[in-house]
Amino acid sequence: xxxxxxxxxxxxxxxxVQRLVDASDGLSCFGAxxxxxxxxxxxxxxxxxxxxxxxxxxDMSGYEFIxxxxxxxxxxxxxxxxxxxxxxxxFQSFRAGATGYLSKKISPSDLLQSIREAYNGGAPMTPEVxxxxxxxxxxxxxxxxxxxxxxxxxxxxxxxxYSSRKIGERLxxxxxxxxxxxxxxYRKLKVSSRHEAVAMVAKEGML
Amino acid sequence: xxxxxxxxxxxxxxxxVQRLVDASDGLSCFGAxxxxxxxxxxxxxxxxxxxxxxxxxxDMSGYEFIxxxxxxxxxxxxxxxxxxxxxxxxFQSFRAGATGYLSKKISPSDLLQSIREAYNGGAPMTPEVxxxxxxxxxxxxxxxxxxxxxxxxxxxxxxxxYSSRKIGERLxxxxxxxxxxxxxxYRKLKVSSRHEAVAMVAKEGML
DNA sequence: TAAAAAACTACCCGTTTGTGTAGGTGAAAT
DNA sequence: ATTTCACCTACACAAACGGGTAGTTTTTTA
Numbered sequence: 001x002x003x004x005x006x007x008x009x010x011x012x013x014x015x016x017v018q019r020l021v022d023a024s025d026g027l028s029c030f031g032a033x034x035x036x037x038x039x040x041x042x043x044x045x046x047x048x049x050x051x052x053x054x055x056x057x058x059d060m061s062g063y064e065f066i067x068x069x070x071x072x073x074x075x076x077x078x079x080x081x082x083x084x085x086x087x088x089x090x091f092q093s094f095r096a097g098a099t100g101y102l103s104k105k106i107s108p109s110d111l112l113q114s115i116r117e118a119y120n121g122g123a124p125m126t127p128e129v130x131x132x133x134x135x136x137x138x139x140x141x142x143x144x145x146x147x148x149x150x151x152x153x154x155x156x157x158x159x160x161x162y163s164s165r166k167i168g169e170r171l172x173x174x175x176x177x178x179x180x181x182x183x184x185x186y187r188k189l190k191v192s193s194r195h196e197a198v199a200m201v202a203k204e205g206m207l
Numbered sequence: 208x209x210x211x212x213x214x215x216x217x218x219x220x221x222x223x224v225q226r227l228v229d230a231s232d233g234l235s236c237f238g239a240x241x242x243x244x245x246x247x248x249x250x251x252x253x254x255x256x257x258x259x260x261x262x263x264x265x266d267m268s269g270y271e272f273i274x275x276x277x278x279x280x281x282x283x284x285x286x287x288x289x290x291x292x293x294x295x296x297x298f299q300s301f302r303a304g305a306t307g308y309l310s311k312k313i314s315p316s317d318l319l320q321s322i323r324e325a326y327n328g329g330a331p332m333t334p335e336v337x338x339x340x341x342x343x344x345x346x347x348x349x350x351x352x353x354x355x356x357x358x359x360x361x362x363x364x365x366x367x368x369y370s371s372r373k374i375g376e377r378l379x380x381x382x383x384x385x386x387x388x389x390x391x392x393y394r395k396l397k398v399s400s401r402h403e404a405v406a407m408v409a410k411e412g413m414l
Numbered sequence: 415t416a417a418a419a420a421a422c423t424a425c426c427c428g429t430t431t432g433t434g435t436a437g438g439t440g441a442a443a444t
Numbered sequence: 445a446t447t448t449c450a451c452c453t454a455c456a457c458a459a460a461c462g463g464g465t466a467g468t469t470t471t472t473t474a
Contacts, residue, residue: 094344095412122334123341130330133340137301148420161403164460175460177422183463192462193430194402196368202409205302355450371431382430384452390433399432400460 002119003030005048007039007065008081009058013104017052017081017111024112036060040068047073050115052102055082055089062089063096070097077118090132100124147188154181159198209326210237212255214246214272215288216265220311224259224288224318231319243267247275254280257322259309262289262296269296270303277304284325297339307331346412352395361388366405 004027006017014032021029030048033039035058039051051069055062066078079100080093090101099118102111103126114124125133147155150171157167164182168175182194191197211234213224221239228236237255240246242265246258258276262269273285286307287300297308306325309318310333321331332340354362364374371389375382389401398404
């Protein structure tokens with residue numbers, strides 16, 4: 001039996017989910033709560049397997065709720081269940097540890113299916129959300145100045161925070177050589193300091 | 208009519224997909240190709256709406272295929288369709304511009320459903336893949352040493368690549384003051400150079 | 415095999431940086 | 445009311461850095 005809790009300010013939503021879940025095979029409603037604090041209170045002794053939570057609760061944001069919940073019970077699967085899909089909120093939620101992100105427009109059967117999918121190691125998302133997530137990985141083929149293999153090695157170590165000397169030790173060359181490579185890297189990247197280079201690598205997501 | 212092409216080394220797979228697609232409503236098979244080059248040749252005049260491609264082709268990797276294809280026709284939706292799911296390959300593919308990532312274990316009806324979803328602005332993924340993608344966003348709530356507001360300002364500019372002097376100009380303080388703040392930032396972050404600080408900010412995703 | 419590219423080392427010079435020390439202001443907390 | 449904290453400035457010194465020049469070896473490629 002998979003236990004499901006719903007945290008949502010609207011009574012209408014809570015009751016709807018509760019009825020749906022209780023009426024389905026293999027799922028049972030753990031509880032329904034109007035805000036974050038009453039949910040935490042109820043989870044004091046035992047937590048549900050799955051929690052559906054709104055992106056914005058009256059007393060805290062959805063991702064704050066997630067962060068605090070997972071701090072106590074990291075194995076709970078949290079699904080955002082929201083009316084409005086906000087680009088930034090998607091990423092905040094996943095960063096906080098959400099397992100999925102669903103629109104309230106979803107059909108009842110798809111909602112049940114999503115809950116089961118989350119329980120079975122998936123990450124159910126509304127198609128629109130999935131597209132947002134996937135496109136966030138795209139770099140616009142911003143192709144990187146062609147660095148030589150050695151330059152990549154040096155740059156990689158630089159981005160781990162190593163100094164010229166340390167990089168030299170790692171690569172079995174002198175620090176002079178490292179600085180020589182750095183000069184060429186700077187030229188190709190059009191920067192003029194280590195921290196600029198590291199910043200650019202981070203921003204462009206290269207390497 | 209949505210046109211679908213399949214690029215896969217195995218004849219068995221190509222023929223299976225071709226038959227499935229042609230037998231379905233609203234989809235038609237644009238063509239089936241055993242490797243990247245023959246696909247590009249065929250796409251010379253016109254491209255299909257959707258391309259299913261293996262993660263590893265005989266003549267190039269799946270993501271190289273994607274990169275080159277999208278360079279010519281950015282509106283094509285490419286779905287990876289693969290036997291083996293490799294963590295790293297998922298991200299490479301999405302970075303290259305893949306719209307979805309499917310396992311060959313998928314059921315025929317789910318495959319058709321996925322193609323339609325891709326066409327309609329979604330990003331179909333096998334549940335396992337979705338979970339990988341979503342967890343990649345998680346930072347383990349590694350919360351950052353508490354920096355003061357000013358220190359955050361300085362750090363932010365540093366991470367944009369500015370020098371002490373430039374930061375000072377931006378914040379209307381002397382470069383000495385900037386260096387003073389940097390000292391304190393280093394102490395709190397347990398680093399001892401600008402590029403280390405930038406590297407840490409990038410890695411931990413703070414700021 | 416010859417030419418080109420990459421990798422390596424070294425030295426110089428002016429600037430920036432890291433670190434320490436020493437102090438002044440104003441606002442918030444006790 | 446005193447302390448704490450963030451914020452600011454200044455100066456000094458050694459170390460590291462960025463940029464230039466110059467040359468050797470190794471590997472790739474034509």
